Structures are given as structure tokens and as C-alpha cells.
Amino acid sequence: MRTTRLAIVGLGNVGRRLLELIELKRDLLRARFDLDLSVIGAVDRGGGALTAAGLSTNEILRLKRAHQSVATYPGIGQPGLSAQQLVRDADAEILVELSLTNLKDGEPGLSTVRSAFARKQHVVTANKGPLVLAYPELAALAKTNGVHLLHSASVTGGLPTLNLGMRDLGAAVVEKFEGVVNGTTNYILSRMGQGQGYAEALKHAQDIGMAEADPTLDVDGWDAASKLVIVANAVLRRPTTLKDVSIEGIRQVTPNDLRVAAERKQVIKLIALAEKAGKDYQLSVKPTWLDKGHPLARLGAGMMGVLYNTDINGTIFAAIEEEDPYPTAAGVLRDIVQIASAC
Secondary structure: OOEEEEEEEEOOOHHHHHHHHHHHHHHHHHHHOOOEEEEEEEEEOOEEEEEEOOOOOHHHHHHOOOOOOOOOOOOOOOOOOOOHHHHHOOOEEEEEEEOOOOOOOOOHHHHHHHHHHHHHEEEOOOEEEHHHHHHHHHHHHHHHHHOOOOHHOOOOOOOOOOHHHHHHHHOEEEEEEEEOHHHHHHHHHHHHHHHOHHHHHHHHHHOOOOOOOHHHHHOHHHHHHHHHHHHHHOOOOOOHHHHHEEOOOOOOHHHHHHHHHHHOEEEEEEEEEEEEEEEEEEEEEEEOOOOOOOOHOOOOOEEEEEEEOOOOOOOEEEEEOOOOOHHHHHHHHHHHHHHHHHH
């Protein structure tokens, strides 16, 4: 039995569900991969805990359900323990970086990932900030230090969008990528298509926990654009930043627009698009009128989907219904298992 040591930064919705999945899938991972995952350290906003013997995932979850920091872990909790200290002190093989996305400077995730690479630790992350702001640098650092950077959950959560593009289409040229990659805006537009106004649909999305109290990143297109930047860097191998993407959100879409679209047998979706233009790609995120026969037009509320149009692999469509963080956490676990199985 091989034991892989994990250090986890961030115990929000995805981090907590990852811990639940590690426990739930422990027997399966042992039977299928001869693999045991040991969480030897974890930090949240209040501090952290670490021990070479491994932390109890159930104890961490108990603390989080009680709205307590992992820094109160009995006997070994350390108030104020930072992510940087965890990387330095924990003898982890894989750093799992799940701090909140920060598109301004990528922190604290960006510095934490850099530190992990300096210590020759593999990194698994669902945090878009560092990837959007410094993808070429981080990919180069990983290669230089002989470690892996996996981030399949950073785009469409549990849907293996990046794995399809990077691995399965590795010998193909992607002529066009189209995606409904933001579940919140798809939910809002779907509700508006049923007759609700924008404000009512947004409030309903917030009430069920699908939209944040401040929905700016979603409804103004920044989340979708961030995911497109990651696809461009990772799959299209095009060094890309947010400045390269034309971005328009959904605030200006009206119920009347959706009614007119329906009369024309069309729907409106927020589409992330990368389309080949000569030797380069044109990149955009905007509300797009799609014929109802288009695969992405058939995506219901709570769904995301992507379409790869290629030179030799035909056209590939993949979709997921993801209404809670479990599929995203499963995507993180997928990356952890991939690294652990290869080492």
C-alpha cells in the first residue's frame, strides 16, 4: 500500500467536500489503486494543524461543521499558521491549493504555489487566480522542478474539459472551442427564459446558494473569461491573459430578448469562445444567440458544457449537471489520484 501525503490550503465548500470524498472513497482507492491518502496538514483563515502521523479528516469536518478553525484541532492546532508555513513545515508530496480566487494579484494562492514548487511538491488546485495571472510561469516552474501542476477542476468543476483538450486531443488542432462554463449565468438565463426578470432570477440563484452575494464575477463574465484564459493556455498552448479576451456579461439581456430568441427557435447563452483565425485565436465571452439544435443550446439550468471542434478528432461535446460543489471536489480528487498513481 502506497501512502501519499497531502497538505490542504483552504477548507471552504470544495475543501470540506474533498475531505468527505477522501474518507468516502478510501476503500475504493486502496482496492483500485493500492493507494492511501493521508492529510498531514491543513490551514484555513484561522490557522492550521499538521502532524506526520496524519490528521483525522472526520475531526477536521467536525470542527468545520461547528464553525471552528482547524487551528482548534485538539493537541496540535496552531492559530495563525499560514499557507506558506504549512508548505515549509509539512513533508507533503502534494499541495492541494483551494484558497479563494483572487483575480487582482492571485494571492495568497500564487505565492503558495510558487513555494510548493520550490520545495518540489506537486500542486493540485481549483483556484483560478494563479492560473489566470501566471500560467506560463507556473507551468515552467513545475517543469523545472520536476513536479506536476494539475488543475482540471478549475474549469467546469467535475467536467474533464481540460483533460479532454490536453490529453485526448493532444495530437489535434482545436479549430474552435465553445463553452457554457459558468453555471450561475446559465441558471439565471434559463430562469429568465421561463419568464422571470433578471433581478428575480438572480435573487433566486442567490437564495439557493448558486450565486454569491456579490455576483459580479459571474454576471459580468469575468469567471467565464478566466476559465477561457486557462483553456487557451493549457489546451490551445497560447500564452493568454484576461486582456486578450473580449468580455460582455449578461446584465443587459432582457426577458424580451429571450422571448424573441424563442420565437426564432433560438436561445441565449453566455458563451466562452476561442476560434482559430490564421495562426492565432480570437477569444470572447458574450451572450450569444444559438439555434436550438446547437448542443450548448440544450443545456438546462444547473448545467455546463463544452464543444471542441478539431481537425482530426471531429467535434466533441461534453456536459455536466453540477448544482453543488461535490463534482468540483471530485475533480480535485481526480487530479490527486492521477499524480499519486504516476509517482
